[in-house]
């Protein structure tokens with residue numbers, strides 16, 4: 001990665017969710033979920049609509065607290081730790097990030113530095129370097145002075161990714177990083193996630209494209225109705241039986257001739 005490297009790379013388990021449950025009012029969204037994620041791993045979080053993927057990401061980011069069980073993020077309880085402390089270890093790119101449309105790309109990426117800046121918010125050399133590194137890593141240098149409202153949807157998603165990188169997190173949480181992207185940019189987004197993981201970050205990405213997830217991720221975690229129903233390497237997790245069970249869809253399951261990754265294709269049309 002040409003972007004900013006964390007100063008001290010942690011190793012081992014960075015995210016640990018133990019027996020966590022969460023409900024929105026009376027409606028359970030997660031029930032007894034356990035999983036752990038390590039530094040250097042790219043994990044794909046899969047499951048049908050409403051399975052609880054975004055809710056799990058919100059628990060890991062500390063935006064909600066489990067009603068039962070526990071969540072640890074780099075040794076912190078993310079729901080009760082100071083937000084600045086959480087933001088120094090984890091960056092979340094939500095499905096629909098909030099954005100100030102009048103800001104330029106560079107200014108938006110600089111916002112990722114907020115958890116590391118002093119009270120006056122004046123950018124240091126480190127801040128400027130991190131921002132330039134993130135702009136380069138996300139191929140945004142040529143767009144740096146454009147306003148966000150003058151970008152395409154796909155370009156804007158790259159800005160949010162760059163803002164998260166500029167934050168220099170240990171854990172990168174990506175909620176549907178490939179949504180609304182064309183095929184080439186979907187692949188580019190997953191490549192950026194892979195590069196971040198190879199640089200030592202723990203990357204957890206919510207994904208709907210099973211084939212893209214299988215081609216990119218080290219490990220897949222499948223949620224269904226608020227529970228983890230499978231976890232492991234893509235080839236072990238993405239069987240035709242499991243896809244039929246979890247997504248309710250019969251599929252042909254093959255293996256990519258060049259990469260060896262599993263490939264699934266629906267065998268029925270709507």
Ligand SMILES: Nc1ncnc2c1ncn2[C@@H]1O[C@H](COP(=O)(O)OP(=O)(O)OP(=O)(O)O)[C@@H](O)[C@H]1O
Pocket residue numbers: 024027028029047048049050051052053054055056
């Ligand atoms: N703010 C909310 N208030 C009430 N219920 C909610 C809220 N957000 C999510 N839910 C419910 O919680 C469950 C899990 O939702 P969640 O968004 O975590 O699923 P998801 O797997 O991310 O789905 P999708 O793939 O559609 O984004 C769903 O039944 C959803 O309707």
